[in-house]
Amino acid sequence: MDLKTLESYYLQLLEMTEAERSAFLDDLGKTHPDSVARLRRLLSPPSSNEDLLEPILPAHLQPLRHLHVWASLGEDASLVQVGPYQITGLLGYGGMGVVYRAERDDQYKKIAAVKVIKAERNQDFFYELFEKECQTLALMEHEHIARFYDAGTSEQGYPCLAMEFVDGISISDFCSMHKLSLSARIRLFQQVCDGVAYAHTQGVIHGDLKPSNILVIQRKEGARAKIIDFGIAKVAGHLLEQPPNMLIGSPAYMSPQWADVGSPLDTRSDIYALGAVLFELIAGTPPIDVTKLDRDKDLRAQILRVPRLELDEVVDDARAEALGESPSRLKRKIAEDLNWISKKALALDPKARYQVVEELKGDLHRFLVGLPVRAAPERWIYIFRKWRRRHRAVACAAFVSGLGLVTAFVALALALHLAKVGLDSKQKVVETHDFYNHIVTHSHPDQRGPNLSFADVLAHWEHHLDTQVELDSEQVARLRMTLGNTCYGLGLYRRAEHNYAAALDWRKANLGGAHPDTLASLERFALVKKHLGQVDDAGREFQRLLELSEPGTRLHLIAECSLAELAIAHGGAEEVETHIVRLKAKLATLAPDDSGRFLIQSVLIAYFKQKDEHREAERMLRTMLDEQERFPGQDDFQIMLTRHNLANEVRAAGRHGEALVMFQELARIRAENYGENHLYTIKAGHVVSVCLKNVGKTREAFALIEDLYQRAKVVLGADHPATLEIHNTYAHLITDIEGPAAGVIHYRSMIDVYGRLPEPKPEGYFSAFNNLAHVLNEAGAYEEALETIDRTIEEKSARDATPPTSVLNSRVTRAEILENMQRFEEARRAYREVVEDARETDLPAHHLGRYEGYFGLHLARTGFEEEAISILESSFQKLDDSSRLKQKVSKRLVMLLP
Template identity: 25%
Template sequence: MADSSFPLPASDEEELFHGARERTDPAARREFLDRHCAERPELRAFVEGLLAADAEAEGFLSGADGTELGPGDGVGAYRLLERLGSGGGGEVFLARRDGTDLPAAALKVLRGSRAGGAFLDGFDLERRALALMDHPAIARLIDAGVTEDGRPFLVMERVDGAPLTRYADERGLALRERLVLLRQVALAVDHAHGNGVVHRDLKPANVLVAHVDGKPVPKVIDFGVASAAALGEEGGLGRSAFVGTPQYMAPEQALAPGPDDVDGRADVFALGVLLFELVTGTTPSPAKEFAGLDLAELRRRVGQRVPIVPSQRLAELGQIERCAVDVTHLRQICERDIDAIVRRATEGDPGRRHPTAAAFARELERAERALDPVTRFQGSRLSGVDPAQLGSTMRSELLLAATAGLERAGFADDRRADLLAGLEAGLEHVNFTTVARRVSTLVVFDPASEAIDAELSAEPLVQATLLQSQGEALLKLGLFERATTPLARAVDLRREGLGLSAPETLESLKSYGVCLRSLGRLIEARPFYEACLEGWTAVAGEDDQRTIDAHNNLGVLVMNEGDWVASERHFRRAVESGRRALGADSITVVRALSNLGAVLEQLGRTEEAARAYREGLAGSRAVHGADDIHTLSLAGNHARLLSVLGDHETAVEQLTDLAARARLVLGDEHVNTLLMLVSLGRAQLDAGRAELALSTLEEALAGLEAQFGREHELVMAALSDVAGAAREMGQVERAVALGADGVARSEGLPLGHPRRGAILLSYGRALVAAGEGAQGFDVVRRACELLESAVGPDHLEVHKARGILAKLEAAGAGNKGEARS
């Protein structure tokens, strides 16, 4: 369930202090405090105490050797327009460059006698640190210089915005919107860390939210206390300096001898506190806990805080004033999605926090997704399923559990080691990727289907999105039969709700068509493929990636139907358009090259096929890596072609390695693994290793038949291969039976399909080997006619078939034996 409007109370002490401090006119300050503290005299007294202490510091920081600046004064090439505030050792003014109409900027200048020593070094650090930054969520450095009396100044992008927490509360931002803002802040902080800069004072007042093109954009400001490790500063801020704000300060920062003794994990701690505050409206430790403490006690108090998570604070607060969601629901959200992030970020030990601000940002992104129904199902239940990773985890957890159990049972070390070694040896025979692939359907997809139906029945288009994601994830796992139901429902819901030409509907038509084709239901699949090509051409144009993909997909369907010449036209169109519109390394071009190589191989143009495979394989490895499903498939095609070209040993070696990798990455039962085994078996047979080939091909046939049934084209091809291997092993009766079974099954293929001729040829050779020379000769002759009619007289397979027929004629049609070809 998505969260709704979510206004929360701000951290009162800090927000009131900064609000009053910004109002330099006494009457305006009194009116501000009267309005906000009318019923809370103790809060007003506390804030006035902070203001008094700040005023004393202001007096200390002003010295006789510096000239007080104000509106109208010139600083370098800039004219001061308005005093915006002060902090650290500097004052901030609105300023504009003299003689220009450039936008006003924020000019920060060091005050009075503090323009020297540690503060001067710190100011220079800020200048140099900001010069390294180039990030949309960091206030940009425009200029820098020194005043006439020697005080340095910086000119920065003016951020016309409110502090982070105030902005979120005043705008009534939903929780998810708050997380989005903080994630941008975290990525900006990570950018700073990448440039060797640690902010050291992250807090709402140093994160201002501005509007850029109508959208909220947080801007991190004030790197004046930053530790710029990459710049090699030594003691720039003084070894005893206490820099930062106690409520947001990491323990090691408070206890460190100097500013260079902390790293980016101190900022991660502050990000965790900001997250806590955005959710609860308070900081884990309020400002009043640190008021009036001397430096030693302040260090001790910051360093010894007791950790707390948002759900605990919410339990203390009860019903939140002005909150659009009740505390019970908010606590549930925190316990599910937020507490763990805050707990890790605010760990006392830096080594147990998120290692980087980017890692913190990634966890925020996962929490964002959990607050949205579509992304919650897609991310946590559907598209994130990785059988190889899940299988590896299952194996590791099993071994860990076994180790713990043996330790509890009190086995001696040597005996425990022997038992674990035996267990590991036994697990070597278990393919955990396959186990995980099966388990995922029970623990991921079935519960997801139930949840989609139960929670979203009133939102059909959201249902359609989730069903589409579920179906695509099942397709990726090779679970085609299971994918049909969610994909068919997605098509119906989108066609009814959006119309046939909507991009979302066309995407569903494509996925459902792919599913049907993969199951061998070619006649049913064709209308979906044709509708996709027609729809994307009309909606997006000829050179759009989706139109190019539609040509590629239709080419695969036509190739499966046996019209290899027509499929070549589609693939060449996809390759040429893809190169022109998308670039040669596009995944669309890589897939089209793979398919083009396959059809060229079927057409007997092996040299062209090899070039297409090599080009596609290089692109896929560069874009996706060696273990990607497309890379493995292309590598398998190329290795298989080596065997066709006569390099059988190299083909067997490469395919053996590829099959092992496919088992590991995809699992034993994935269709791509099984097709890799078919290619390996054929190469083994060509290399004269009939016994090994028979075993490999039998495994592939069993797997394909279990997935697709008896009538699928891939199953028929594998059956014919098994028959050929059995014949080579001398199992002629079995070869004849398998051949006859293949011929019967092939009656379901179109009359002109090349596969019919290949299956008939295998059956005829088996008959001849079994001593049925006359019948076998007649079957081989009919196979040659079918093949020539389907692919033309110049095809390599036709030449092979004619060669077999000629040898049979030379040996005598009635002979029992067959001259080997």
């Protein structure tokens, strides 16, 4: 008989007389004897092992069962008033009585959960438990523990306890209802760890942690877990003797020590229960199948000897789908990490468990960010795998001479050593082991001292190359190129430049300037100069590559395309057109599957965007993506990059909803292919956050960017360019949510990080100053805002690589500050000068339209309506239809025009 049919019979039986019920069950027993046995147990009064019955009925029927039981005992199950609290409904039942929803009948009308103790047997024991629960709750005040309000006695003489009413559902039901991912479940569970850890600092052991005693509330800022029902909690130093043959607690989550009356109890009993709850959140079932326990036998003995399930035994493909994971990825996560965490938390011997809750929470954090968990055995291959997976940010440099990243890096380390000394075969085996061990040790996060990131290990080997090995062999030059490619893939452009330059110098001196290996080094050196914003140097190196490489080769085409891109960004119109005509002609000669097409198409896309021909840019991106996906053998990484650029173009066109879907899919693919902590996965998530904000989901955007920021700091480092970009978005969102004062703190923090970087500073450094001035202006700190923006403009103007729009944007911010300071004449002059300079700079129309829009709105605000109309009409013609500024301009024109 299925559960639904059983439920139907049960509800019918509650309405019958005793005689009708007996006849019905006798008749049903002829065909369904097992089901009748279950129904009789449900209809019987509560026994000493009543927790064992909980899995038989769905949660929503448990209160019905309890009410029926009390009715059968002749008790009044429907109170009206308990002290100052008016009963408004039934919430359920706990280990010692009924729990009601109530409202305080004074001016505050506070909603509370009122527990009423109703014990037929062992009253002294239950009343002592009640007293202890009151004392326990009165000790504690924590955001993840239900608050204690009051205690007393009802008119009927029952002890009563009033506590915070938590309008939530059990943590397991919440995870299922909201289809939470594995990582989201673990982060929610970490809140529970915080609450339990706090209780332990107060000397309190909960004793009955289970999903139904952990309720979750959905709030705007996210899910919030609350621990309830400290009814059988143990206060440290107080031993409460249980009556004979009575098992207090929930067998599925009960530690062996709690079940064994003679065992000493401490906080590790709660750690076991936490492990059982975590097991259920992952597997969908507790680690003990209580339906297989025999209630007619000694439950304590059964709990002590029953085998515990393991995650890899119960998690299947269907469960993987429920957790939002692919079966293969979930299997790996369980085998490598979660099984070890679960086994340690659920160890039968308390000494083998986590000794404090913080250790369990810490291992879960390490799992989330891709670090080795402490519960796992100390195996170098496991640590090495975790290190590799954590540093997948170098996907674009992941294959060097056919070797995977880790293999290449170990080969690099080994070759570095072998370049110094001659070794025979036996010695090489020993050296290989030593170098593996050395890398693992240096990247092992559990070692004493600072946690060395991938970048730290790279710096270690760079130091060896710089100080211990003379650049006297091509082998070492190849090592320099490997390090350069790895640093480039990580976004560590200055280190990449250093290594490329060393390799290039050796190859020019020893192989000649036109040697293919020398040209390969020259191409990478020029590319990193471009990324560093050193425009003139990059142009000079690419020009040299163009002159030395053979026409028709890939390096020659790369040089042509790179020079064209530099001209589009920094050159004159005539120079740009010359490049474009030449590249269009070359594109027409290339076969459809020639990878050179994508190089040229990328340049043409940049050209169309510069000319504000965004529809043409999007059309070409779609054509490019179609060609890449149509021909086999194309680089998957390049395909995803094209998808990223296409989504960005859709976003720039103002189609934020469509862009959001595209970036979410891209983030999913990248996470599945590269891992959640891959640089490009994190970058895709960053843009998802921006799109969420653009569609009005600010809170959801902030929750995502907060998680990305914490991960990026751990995986990439606080000073990594991607981390700083994410921090900038985080500061922007927290300003929207909490106000400019919060933004000031974060922009100053960013400036401190940028300040520790060597010269010349990246563009983000000046953006941070610009944003700081903006939020200071919003906060009313006008003098400091003006001083900050003046410094920003001065430093930007001194840099050759600063785009003209960057300086003009800062000058607009300066004009806004002057207006807020009521220095209207200076502000008007500042706006006018921005527009005049923009016209002389030969900027794209939409940029000029922006500056005209800012100026026109200022004129309208300050009473110069006639001139404002003229400027705003000009702005309206130039702005993109998707521009929010265009909407403001349009509204102001409607107000001004007769």
